[in-house]
Amino acid sequence: MEFSNELLEQAHYWMRLTRAFDDRLDLLFKQGKLVGGLFSQRGHEAISVGAALALGPDDVITPMHRDLGAYFARGMTPARLMSQYMGRATGPSGGRDANLHGCGDLSLGIVGFVSHIPQSTPVAVGMAHAFKLKREPRVALNFFGDGGSSEGLIHEALNWASLYQLPVVFIVENNQYAYSTPTKNQMRMPDIAARAAGYGMSGVVIDGNDFFAVHKTTKEAVERARGGDGPALLECKTMRMRGHAIHDNMSYVPKELLAEWEPRDPLLLFEKRLREMNLLDDVKQNELLTRIEREIDAAQAFAENAPMPDPSKLTEGIFAE
Amino acid sequence: MTWDSIIPRETKNEISRSARNDIAREDNARELTYLEAIRDALQYEMRRDPRGLVMGEDVGVFGGAFKLTQGLFEEFGEERVIDTPMSELCMVGAATGMAFMGLRPVVEMQFADFISTGFDSIVQFAATNHYRWGAPVPWVIRAPSGGGLRGGPFHSQNPEAWFVHAPGLKVVAPATPADARGLLLSALRDPNPVIYFEYKALYRSIRGNVPEGEEGIVPIGRAKTARAGNDLSIITYGAPLHEALKAADELARENVSVEILDLRSLKPLDTDAILETARKTSKVMIVHEANLTCGVGAEIAALISQHAFEFLDAPIVRLAAPDIPPPYAPILEDASRPNKEKILQAAKKLLAY
Numbered sequence: 001m002e003f004s005n006e007l008l009e010q011a012h013y014w015m016r017l018t019r020a021f022d023d024r025l026d027l028l029f030k031q032g033k034l035v036g037g038l039f040s041q042r043g044h045e046a047i048s049v050g051a052a053l054a055l056g057p058d059d060v061i062t063p064m065h066r067d068l069g070a071y072f073a074r075g076m077t078p079a080r081l082m083s084q085y086m087g088r089a090t091g092p093s094g095g096r097d098a099n100l101h102g103c104g105d106l107s108l109g110i111v112g113f114v115s116h117i118p119q120s121t122p123v124a125v126g127m128a129h130a131f132k133l134k135r136e137p138r139v140a141l142n143f144f145g146d147g148g149s150s151e152g153l154i155h156e157a158l159n160w161a162s163l164y165q166l167p168v169v170f171i172v173e174n175n176q177y178a179y180s181t182p183t184k185n186q187m188r189m190p191d192i193a194a195r196a197a198g199y200g201m202s203g204v205v206i207d208g209n210d211f212f213a214v215h216k217t218t219k220e221a222v223e224r225a226r227g228g229d230g231p232a233l234l235e236c237k238t239m240r241m242r243g244h245a246i247h248d249n250m251s252y253v254p255k256e257l258l259a260e261w262e263p264r265d266p267l268l269l270f271e272k273r274l275r276e277m278n279l280l281d282d283v284k285q286n287e288l289l290t291r292i293e294r295e296i297d298a299a300q301a302f303a304e305n306a307p308m309p310d311p312s313k314l315t316e317g318i319f320a321e
Numbered sequence: 322m323t324w325d326s327i328i329p330r331e332t333k334n335e336i337s338r339s340a341r342n343d344i345a346r347e348d349n350a351r352e353l354t355y356l357e358a359i360r361d362a363l364q365y366e367m368r369r370d371p372r373g374l375v376m377g378e379d380v381g382v383f384g385g386a387f388k389l390t391q392g393l394f395e396e397f398g399e400e401r402v403i404d405t406p407m408s409e410l411c412m413v414g415a416a417t418g419m420a421f422m423g424l425r426p427v428v429e430m431q432f433a434d435f436i437s438t439g440f441d442s443i444v445q446f447a448a449t450n451h452y453r454w455g456a457p458v459p460w461v462i463r464a465p466s467g468g469g470l471r472g473g474p475f476h477s478q479n480p481e482a483w484f485v486h487a488p489g490l491k492v493v494a495p496a497t498p499a500d501a502r503g504l505l506l507s508a509l510r511d512p513n514p515v516i517y518f519e520y521k522a523l524y525r526s527i528r529g530n531v532p533e534g535e536e537g538i539v540p541i542g543r544a545k546t547a548r549a550g551n552d553l554s555i556i557t558y559g560a561p562l563h564e565a566l567k568a569a570d571e572l573a574r575e576n577v578s579v580e581i582l583d584l585r586s587l588k589p590l591d592t593d594a595i596l597e598t599a600r601k602t603s604k605v606m607i608v609h610e611a612n613l614t615c616g617v618g619a620e621i622a623a624l625i626s627q628h629a630f631e632f633l634d635a636p637i638v639r640l641a642a643p644d645i646p647p648p649y650a651p652i653l654e655d656a657s658r659p660n661k662e663k664i665l666q667a668a669k670k671l672l673a674y
């Protein structure tokens with residue numbers, strides 16, 4: 001598969017934006033400017049951006065809590081996302097749901113998730129089912145984690161998707177931990193993708209820190225699904241480089257494991273490749289980082305000046321009219 | 322036990338007759354059973370709205386465990402009458418996804434009892450969605466509920482209170498063929514997730530005139546005075562309505578005039594109608610088949626005590642199943658369910674208060 005320069009430039013921008021936004025959120029949290037908890041995205045950028053960029057404009061995603069990059073790549077603006085983290089009226093949930101939860105916008109093909117993992121997975125399956133029934137050439141992309149893979153609903157959803165040969169692609173973000181639980185205490189078999197065989201669908205293990213691998217494999221799976229060849233299960237191996245959420249110092253993660261993954265940072269790997277391809281140099285890199293900082297400054301200013309949700313509307317919208 | 326075996330022989334013949342293309346009778350009398358009225362609403366709406374589809378276990382080729390969807394598969398085909406695997410949780414989640422993408426799915430739970438396996442998809446995802454980020458979830462879950470068929474603990478439940486308690490769901494529980502059709506049509510056109518409780522015991526035991534076409538659509542949230550009276554109010558819904566009506570007939574012979582309010586919708590509740598009947602008769606009995614504690618009756622009693630206290634001449638009485646799983650042996654099941662005799666007994670005590 002060819003990677004156009006334009007695609008790589010976009011990917012670079014979204015991944016760097018995700019990293020910088022995540023760093024800014026960390027800072028804002030420490031300054032007491034965010035509401036509630038915060039899930040770090042560090043280590044997941046190649047997966048969320050690489051997979052989301054494999055989609056067309058009419059496709060849909062059901063992201064999880066480490067897919068900030070997918071929100072950006074689908075067109076959700078930093079200003080709206082920052083508003084969401086600050087509980088402002090201008091976020092996608094208008095202050096009603098926390099951080100990336102309930103952060104949906106169907107006009108961008110994004111379904112907001114609930115905490116109850118993996119309740120988004122059957123929703124992706126149902127959207128794909130609708131595409132098939134309506135003969136629409138669209139695909140649904142669902143994300144879940146290694147921990148989520150242990151929930152019984154994953155079995156129901158994979159079986160259903162395979163039974164009806166639906167245009168849905170499942171991305172497993174295996175970051176080796178579910179909160180404090182290492183995957184070896186979550187399952188006996190090393191590869192979640194191996195379960196695909198039991199459902200008669202293809203399963204692929206991918207280096208989740210390699211944008212090129214994630215994007216290429218997802219693109220192939222998406223186009224096969226679109227063409228009527230049914231679902232696929234893609235397992236992206238990565239490492240969660242921070243605690244489960246910001247309160248968690250992850251004392252339970254061996255230092256050597258983190259040290260082993262530090263040089264495999266998805267952004268470093270990606271930028272190394274760009275430099276090898278002569279698509280990136282120090283000047284370009286600095287320009288990009290400066291531009292992104294300015295964009296995030298603007299998003300932060302927007303959110304800080306945005307109105308709080310109106311308590312007099314507390315009970316509005318529980319039902320659609 | 323096969324559920325086919327509890328369907329009386331005559332109704333089996335009736336089923337195969339009605340399985341023909343159109344269930345409306347040739348003579349246009351439109352006297353339908355409760356079950357036929359539900360089927361009629363599904364068929365009518367699926368003809369009218371190409372977005373409509375039905376899915377569930379055994380609903381297609383087989384026509385459903387109660388043969389309620391019989392004939393729909395033949396008319397609408399496998400893409401609109403979908404036989405699914407045994408996966409209620411995924412089924413509800415998939416219905417949500419379909420609804421997001423412009424379809425109008427109806428999920429049939431084979432028995433209301435099994436709805437618990439879909440709980441997260443219903444109360445966490447679908448129910449909260451519009452409030453959280455504004456996307457409506459227009460689906461309907463049909464839940465065949467209630468006892469009287471000797472189904473035992475797991476084929477007789479009345480789990481409506483769980484869903485009434487969950488913000489974001491509408492909950493309806495029709496008791497007559499006309500309301501069964503009229504409320505299902507409203508549910509199918511509502512932009513919100515609606516749980517539609519239907520009563521197995523009424524499927525073939527109750528028949529009545531059922532309007533056609535766009536006639537007789539029953540708005541969600543409106544109760545109906547099933548019988549007007551002055552001495553005592555019985556507030557009920559679902560299968561016990563018919564026991565209450567029988568009890569009221571008997572009391573009428575003793576010159577006691579009973580008012581019966583059939584709630585029809587449990588969420589939203591018709592608070593005005595509830596308070597109105599309480600103020601009118603000053604004596605209130607609430608009857609439901611579900612067990613007592615934190616049941617719908619508790620909410621109604623609370624509403625009345627808060628807003629119509631000064632009108633009451635006696636404490637509010639709740640008649641419900643005890644807090645036990647529905648038992649199997651006929652003698653036990655009968656002892657657990659509200660019926661005409663128990664209603665009469667309680668009414669007499671209340672009248673004498």
Ligand SMILES: Cc1ncc(C[n+]2csc(CCOP(=O)(O)OP(=O)(O)O)c2C)c(N)n1
Pocket residue numbers: 066115116117118144145146147148149173175177178179240244
């Ligand atoms: C059904 C359910 N149980 C428990 C939780 C609490 N919880 C939130 S995230 C999480 C771990 C998730 O692990 P994984 O799926 O691997 O995703 P990761 O956070 O590692 O990206 C848990 C246990 C939850 N959200 N949902």
Ligand SMILES: [Mg+2]
Pocket residue numbers: 145146147173174175176177178179
């Ligand atoms: Mg994990």
